[in-house]
Amino acid sequence: MKLNFSIIIPVYNRPKEINELLESLTKQDFNNDFEVVIVEDGSTETSEKVIENYQSQLNINYFFKENSGAGASRNFGMQKASGNYFIILDSDVIVPPQYLTTVKNTLESNYTDAFGGPDAAHHSFTALQKAINYSMTSFLTTGGIRGKKKGVGKFQLRSFNLGISKKAFEITQGFSKMKTGEDIDLTFRLWENGFETQLITEAFVYHKRRSTIKQFFKQTYAFGTARPILNKKYPESAKLTFWFPSVFILGFDLSILLLFFRISELLDVYFFYFIILLLDSLFRTQKIKVAFLSVITSFTQFLGYGLGFLKSQFFRKK
Known part of the structure; x- marks a missing residue:
C-alpha cells in the first residue's frame, strides 16, 4: 500500500506554537508529498495569519x-483529510527533520494500522x-511506559504523537x-x-508540554482522574501499578506525620x-538547574496524578 500522509493538528489559542511546528515541517527530509490539516478549535486568538506564511511551502488545509x-x-x-494514513500531532511539538521518513520506512517494513x-x-x-520532560519519560518516575518500551501489537498510543490508518x-x-x-481509549478500541x-522509537518529537508547575499539576491531575474511568470501561486493563502515585503521596504524608513521633x-x-x-536527571541532562527542577516536577507529577486518581476512584459520580 502506498502511504499518503495527512498530518492532523488541532490548535487552540496557540499561534506561536503552531508557527514553530509548521517551521519544523518545512525542514523535513521527506521526498514525498504530504498534507497538513489544521483545525482551529474555536480559538479567540487564531493562527490564520501564521498559517498564511506557510501556504507556499506546505500543502495546508485550514479549518475553523x-x-x-x-x-x-x-x-x-481526519474526516476532512485526503490521505490514507493520518499522523496526529499536538500543536506544542517540534518535529525533527527525519520524522516522516522514519515513519514511512518503518511502516513499509513492518506495517501496523x-x-x-x-x-x-x-x-x-x-x-x-x-x-x-524528564519526569514524564524517566524509568524512575513512569517506568518508561511513555516511549521506552518496544513492542508490536500492544503499545498504548499517546495523542501528542501518533498515527492511524x-x-x-x-x-x-x-x-x-x-x-x-x-x-x-482509542488504543483499546483499536x-x-x-x-x-x-512504538516507533525513532519517530520522536520535541514536546513542550506545560510551561508552569501549576499547568503541569492540572495536566497530571487530569491524567489521574481518567485512569479509573478507563479501568471501569476496560477492566482487563486495570493494573496495581496505576495505584503507585497515590500510594507514593499517601506514604509521603505518613512519613511527615511519623516525624512527630x-x-x-x-x-x-x-x-x-x-x-x-536528582543524580539521574543530572546525568541525563547535564544541567544542575534541570536536575533540581526534576525533583520538583516529579513530586508534582505524583501529587497531581495520585490525587486525581483517588478522587476519580472513590468520589466520582457513578
Missing part, C-alpha cells in the same frame, strides 16, 4: 470550528520544560468524547477491532529516592 475539545477536532480533521512515538526535550526548551479511523470512529485519556499498534526512617527512603532522581 466551534470549540469542542481536541479529540473531536482531531476527528474533524496505528503507531505511537516518544518525545524528547529540545535544546531551546526552558529548564522547567526539560525537567517536566484511514481504515482504522473509519472502523473505530476515532477519538471518543473523553476529555482526558481519549488516546488510551485492539478490540483487531488492529495492531506499535521521632520516626524518620520512612522519610529517609523518600529522601534517598529524590537524591537518585
Whole structure:
C-alpha cells in the first residue's frame, strides 16, 4: 500500500506554537508529498495569519470550528483529510527533520494500522520544560511506559504523537468524547477491532508540554482522574501499578506525620529516592538547574496524578 500522509493538528489559542511546528515541517527530509490539516478549535486568538506564511511551502488545509475539545477536532480533521494514513500531532511539538521518513520506512517494513512515538526535550526548551520532560519519560518516575518500551501489537498510543490508518479511523470512529485519556481509549478500541499498534522509537518529537508547575499539576491531575474511568470501561486493563502515585503521596504524608513521633526512617527512603532522581536527571541532562527542577516536577507529577486518581476512584459520580 502506498502511504499518503495527512498530518492532523488541532490548535487552540496557540499561534506561536503552531508557527514553530509548521517551521519544523518545512525542514523535513521527506521526498514525498504530504498534507497538513489544521483545525482551529474555536480559538479567540487564531493562527490564520501564521498559517498564511506557510501556504507556499506546505500543502495546508485550514479549518475553523466551534470549540469542542481536541479529540473531536482531531476527528474533524481526519474526516476532512485526503490521505490514507493520518499522523496526529499536538500543536506544542517540534518535529525533527527525519520524522516522516522514519515513519514511512518503518511502516513499509513492518506495517501496523496505528503507531505511537516518544518525545524528547529540545535544546531551546526552558529548564522547567526539560525537567517536566524528564519526569514524564524517566524509568524512575513512569517506568518508561511513555516511549521506552518496544513492542508490536500492544503499545498504548499517546495523542501528542501518533498515527492511524484511514481504515482504522473509519472502523473505530476515532477519538471518543473523553476529555482526558481519549488516546488510551482509542488504543483499546483499536485492539478490540483487531488492529495492531506499535512504538516507533525513532519517530520522536520535541514536546513542550506545560510551561508552569501549576499547568503541569492540572495536566497530571487530569491524567489521574481518567485512569479509573478507563479501568471501569476496560477492566482487563486495570493494573496495581496505576495505584503507585497515590500510594507514593499517601506514604509521603505518613512519613511527615511519623516525624512527630521521632520516626524518620520512612522519610529517609523518600529522601534517598529524590537524591537518585536528582543524580539521574543530572546525568541525563547535564544541567544542575534541570536536575533540581526534576525533583520538583516529579513530586508534582505524583501529587497531581495520585490525587486525581483517588478522587476519580472513590468520589466520582457513578
